[in-house]
Amino acid sequence: MSNMVKTDLVKQEQEVIRCTDVTCPVCGMSCDDVEVELTPTSVTTKNACLMGDAKFQELRSPHRFVYPTVNGERVTWEEALNAAADILVKAKRPFFFIGSETSNEAMAAGIEIAEYLGGLVDGNATICHGPTVMAFQDVGMAGCTLGECRNRSDLAIYWGCNPADSHPRHMSRHSMYMRGFFVEQGYQGRKMIVVDPRRSPTAAQADLHVQVKPGRDFELLNAVMVALRGMELHPDTEKVTGVSVDTIKKMAEMIKECKFGVIWVGLGIASTHGKHHNASMAMRLTQLANDYTKFVILANRGHCNVAGFNQVLSWTCGFPFAVDYSRGVPRYQPGEYSCVDALRRGEVDAMLVMCADLGAHLPKKAVERMMDIPVISIEIAPGPQAFVSDVILPGVLDGMECEGTFYRMDNVPIYARSFCKPPFDFTTSNEHTLKQLLKIIKEKKPK
Ligand code: SF4
Numbered sequence: 001m002s003n004m005v006k007t008d009l010v011k012q013e014q015e016v017i018r019c020t021d022v023t024c025p026v027c028g029m030s031c032d033d034v035e036v037e038l039t040p041t042s043v044t045t046k047n048a049c050l051m052g053d054a055k056f057q058e059l060r061s062p063h064r065f066v067y068p069t070v071n072g073e074r075v076t077w078e079e080a081l082n083a084a085a086d087i088l089v090k091a092k093r094p095f096f097f098i099g100s101e102t103s104n105e106a107m108a109a110g111i112e113i114a115e116y117l118g119g120l121v122d123g124n125a126t127i128c129h130g131p132t133v134m135a136f137q138d139v140g141m142a143g144c145t146l147g148e149c150r151n152r153s154d155l156a157i158y159w160g161c162n163p164a165d166s167h168p169r170h171m172s173r174h175s176m177y178m179r180g181f182f183v184e185q186g187y188q189g190r191k192m193i194v195v196d197p198r199r200s201p202t203a204a205q206a207d208l209h210v211q212v213k214p215g216r217d218f219e220l221l222n223a224v225m226v227a228l229r230g231m232e233l234h235p236d237t238e239k240v241t242g243v244s245v246d247t248i249k250k251m252a253e254m255i256k257e258c259k260f261g262v263i264w265v266g267l268g269i270a271s272t273h274g275k276h277h278n279a280s281m282a283m284r285l286t287q288l289a290n291d292y293t294k295f296v297i298l299a300n301r302g303h304c305n306v307a308g309f310n311q312v313l314s315w316t317c318g319f320p321f322a323v324d325y326s327r328g329v330p331r332y333q334p335g336e337y338s339c340v341d342a343l344r345r346g347e348v349d350a351m352l353v354m355c356a357d358l359g360a361h362l363p364k365k366a367v368e369r370m371m372d373i374p375v376i377s378i379e380i381a382p383g384p385q386a387f388v389s390d391v392i393l394p395g396v397l398d399g400m401e402c403e404g405t406f407y408r409m410d411n412v413p414i415y416a417r418s419f420c421k422p423p424f425d426f427t428t429s430n431e432h433t434l435k436q437l438l439k440i441i442k443e444k445k446p447k
Contacts, residue, residue, distance in 0.1 A: 009021050009417065009419075010417075010419045015039060015040050016037060016038070016039050017036075017037070017038040017039075017419055017420055018035070018036070018037050018038075019035070019036050019038075019417075019419035020035050021033065021034075021035075021417070022034040022035065022036050022399070022400075022416075022417070022419065023399050023406065023414055023415070023416035023417070024048055024052040024055070024056075024399075025055060025101065025304045025305070025397070025398055025399040025400070025406065025416060026051050026052045026054075026055045026304055027051065027052075027166065027167050027301075027302060027303070027304065028167065028300065028301030028302055028303065028304065028306060028307060028408060028409035029146075029167050029169060029170060029173070029174075029408065029409060030304070030305075030406050030408040030409075030414045030416075031047065031048070031052065031169055031173065032414055032416075033047050034046065034047045034048045034052065034056075035047060036056055036400075036419060038059060038060075038419070038420060040060075041060060042060060043056050043057050043059050043060050049168035049169050050168065051168060055397075056400070058380060058381065058397060059397065059400055059401075059420065061381060063381045063382060064380060064381055064394070064423060065379055065380065065381060065382070065386075065392055065394040065395070066394055066423050066424050067394065067424070068080030068081075068391070068392060068393050068394060068426075069391070069392045070083045070390065070391050071390055077426035077427070080391055080392075080393055081393070081436055081437055081440050082440060083390075083391050084352070084376040084391045084393065084437055085437060085440040085441045085444055086444070087350050087374040087376060087390070087391065088113070088117055088119075088350055088352060088376070088441060089117070089441055089444045089445045090350070091117075091119075091349050091350030091374075092349055093119070093120070093326070093342075093347050093348050093349050093350075094114075094117055094119035094120070094348070094349070094350045094351065094352065095119060095120045095121075095122070095339065095342060095343070095348040095350070095351045095352070096110055096111070096113060096114035096119050096120065096121045096122075096351075096352050096354075097121075097122055097123065097339055097351065097352070097353045097354065097356060097358060098110045098111065098121060098122070098123045098309055098313075098354055098355075098356075099123065099124060099303075099353065099354050099355035099356025099358075100123060100124040100303035100304050100305045100306035100308070100309055100355070100356065101303065101304050101305070101355040101356065101380075101398070102305065102354060102355040102378075102395075102398050102404070102430045103305065103308075103398045103399070103402075103403075103404025103405055103406060103416070103429070103430070103431065104305065104308045104311070104312050104404065104405045104406065104407065104413070105404050105405065105429075105431040106354065106355070106398065106404065106429065106430035106431040106433075106434060107123075107305070107308060107309055107312045107313075108312050108316065108431075109430075109431045109434035109435050109438065110352070110354050110434050111312065111313060111316050111317075112434075112438060113352070113434060113437065113438050113441065114323075114325055115316075115317075115325050115330075116438065116441065116442070116447075117325075117441065117445070118325045118326045118327075118328065119325060119326070120323070120324050120325070120326070120337050120339075120342055120348070121313065121323050121324075121325065122321055122322050122323070122337070122338055122339040122342075123306065123309035123310070123313070123321055123356075124303050124306045124309065124356060125306055125309060125310055125320065125321045126321050126322060126334070126338045126339050126340065127339070127340065127361060127362070128267055128270065128271075128301075128302055128303070128306060129267070129270050129299050129301055129302075129306070130270070130321055130322070130334060130338070131269075131270040131271075131275040131276035131278070131279055132265060132269070132270045132276070132279040132299045133299075133310055133320045133321065134275075134276040134279075134334065135276045135277075135278075135279030135280040135282075135283055136279075136283070137320075138276065138280050139280045139283040139284060139287075140283065141283055141286075141297060142283070142286050142287060142290065142295065142296050142297060143296050143297060143298055143410065143411070144262075144296045144298070144410070145410045145412055146173075146174045146298075146408065146409070146410045146412070148260075148296075149174045149175055149262050149296075149298070150173065150174045150175075150178060150180050151180040151181035151182055151183070152180060152181075152182050152183065152259070152260040152294075153175060153180070153183070153190065153260050153261065153262045154183055154189055154190050154191065154258050154259050154260055154261075155190070155191050155192075155193070155254060155255070155258035155260070155261035155262070156171075156175040156176060156190065156191075156192045156193070156261075156262050156264060157192075157193045157194075157195065157255075157261065157262065157263045157264065158192070158193070158194045158195070158196070158202055158206075158264050158266065158300075159195040159217070159263055159264065159265050159266065159268065159269055159282060160195065160196065160217060160265060160266040160267060160268020160269040160270075160272070161196075161202070161264055161265065161266020161267065161268060161300045162196065162198075162200040162201065162202045162203075162266070163175075163202055163264070163266075163300060164200065164201035164202040164205070165200070165201060165202075166266070166300065166302060167300060167302075170264075170300070171202075171205075175190070175192075175262065175264070176190055176192055176205075182259075182260075191207045191208075191254060191258070192205065192206045192207050192208075193206060193207065193208045193209075193210060193251060193254060194206040194208075194209050194210065195210045195212055195217070195220070195268075196209070196210075196211070196212070196268060197211055197212055197213065197214045197242075197268075199211075207254075208247070208250060208251065208254065210243055210247055210251060211242060211243070212241055212242055212243055213240075213241060213242030213243075214272065215272050215273045215274075216240060216241045216242060217268070217269050217272060217274065217278045217281075217282075218273075218274040218277055218278050218281055219237075219240050219241050220241040220243055220248070221278070221281040221282055221284075221285050222281065223237050223241055223243070223248050224248055224251050224252055224255075224285060225281075225284065225285050225288050227248050227249050227251070227252035228252045228255060228256070228285075228288055228289065228292070229288075233245050233248060233249075255289050255292070255293070255295070256289075256292045256293060257293075258293055259293060259294065260293070260294045260295075260296075261289060261293065261294070261295045261296075262295070262296050262297070262298060263282055263285070263286055263295070263296075263297040263298070264297075264298055264299075264300050265279060265282050265297060265298070265299050265300065266299075266300045267302070269282060270299075279299075282297060283297055298409065298410055299409065300409060301409035304406060305398075305406040305407060307407040307408065307409055307411055308405075308406055308407035308413075309321065310407075311407045311411060311413075317330035318330065318332075319332035320332075321334065321338065322334040322335075322336070322337040322338040322339075323337060324336075324337040339358075339362070339366070340362055340363060340366045343362070343365070343366035343369040343370065344363070344365045344366050344369065346369055348369065348373060349373050350373055350374050350375075350376075351370060351373060351374075351375045351376070352375075352376045352377075352378075353375060353376070353377045353378070353385060353389070354377075354378040354395075354430060354434070355378055355379075355380075355395055355430060356385070357379075357383045357384060357385045358370070358385050359383065359384030359385035359386075359387060359388045360383060360384040360385065367384075367388065370388045371388050374390045374391075375388050375389045375390055375391075376389065376390065376391040376392075376393065377389040377391070377392055377393070378393045378394075378395045378430055378433060378434075379392055379393075379394070379395050380394075380395040380397065393427075393433055393437075394422075394424060394427075395430055395433075396422045396427060396428070396429050396430050396432075396433075397422075398416060398429070398430065399416030399417070399418070400418060400419065400420060401418055401420055401421055401422040401429075402418050402422070402428055402429035402430075402431075402432075403415070403416060403417050403418045404416055404429070404431070
């Protein structure tokens with residue numbers, strides 16, 4: 001039987017499947033020009049970077065989870081779903097972690113379970129751009145699409161990020177090295193400023209590398225705003241920020257001289273001291289720059305559909321992350337209902353983790369709590385998360401084995417088509433898995 005999914009862009013000759021315009025489900029760029037050739041034993045990609053290619057290789061990985069387990073023992077799908085439902089129904093303070101390596105549709109299904117059971121719900125934003133999202137709420141964001149950056153931007157400011165490593169096709173597709181409708185000279189017509197304490201691979205390509213002192217982004221952002229206004233900088237500016245007054249004035253000049261500038265903020269801003277205050281200040285700088293030219297700000301979202309989690313939760317309950325449904329209405333409180341904080345306090349007594357290797361990413365204390373409580377994971381392959389999981393439900397690769405939508409880093413929803421089917425038949429997608437689970441939960445705990 002063919003395992004191909006039929007669309008005009010998917011072709012099968014004997015056992016070889018070829019698909020064009022595939023959306024890469026790895027980083028927040030969601031590149032939608034990938035080509036894949038799939039044979040029974042190999043995967044070959046075109047246009048994907050190394051990170052993207054590695055993800056597509058999982059299609060033929062011998063390490064995939066292809067059957068469910070409970071306490072490490074192989075069980076039937078029904079037994080695994082029942083075990084998962086029992087854990088969640090009995091819990092007093094269940095936590096639902098909606099990872100970013102899945103579609104908006106699956107996220108919505110996961111959030112529905114959290115709401116039904118009155119649990120806490122959070123996603124990857126909590127350990128990455130959560131502070132940037134809070135700053136959007138505080139200050140408001142002047143943003144645009146990646147297409148506008150590509151076609152209009154003649155100045156890219158990478159602040160606290162290193163896309164050469166984290167988003168390998170970022171500069172070649174959307175900010176620096178391609179021709180744009182209004183930037184016909186391509187690279188020759190664009191300039192790049194990198195603000196980073198390290199001489200990163202991105203900084204090495206910059207027209208101006210601003211080596212801010214670690215943790216002094218807030219002060220430097222303020223100083224650039226002072227320079228933009230043409231006011232005198234405080235004599236201690238260099239001592240505090242580590243950046244010379246001349247360099248700060250040069251930054252301000254480059255901002256004023258460009259026709260369309262973009263600040264790409266990374267975790268160097270969101271994860272250092274000051275957190276959302278840093279990102280708020282970057283947004284205020286963007287607003288001020290618009291007094292002189294056109295300027296926008298975008299977050300370099302890292303994981304595949306991490307922007308999608310903020311979008312889906314926002315259109316479901318009005319809040320972007322760290323939500324508690326225990327009182328029957330959604331309450332929002334980063335620092336209290338967020339994943340790391342709730343786990344570290346020891347109040348969570350069961351957890352459903354979908355499509356996120358949390359065991360590899362959370363602080364030790366939070367992982368220790370996960371080891372003390374029953375954990376259900378929807379997982380593709382063994383990793384640290386599998387070691388802390390009591391129930392493992394095999395995951396489906398969204399955008400390959402099932403269709404779905406992802407929100408790109410500019411918050412534009414992108415359709416991801418499927419071109420093959422999962423290596424099992426008990427579920428067709430992570431959304432399907434969660435809907436089956438909710439059905440059993442409703443039978444065990446009717447309202
Ligand atoms: S840049 Fe990101 S989305 Fe594009 S191919 Fe690489 S990993 Fe995939």
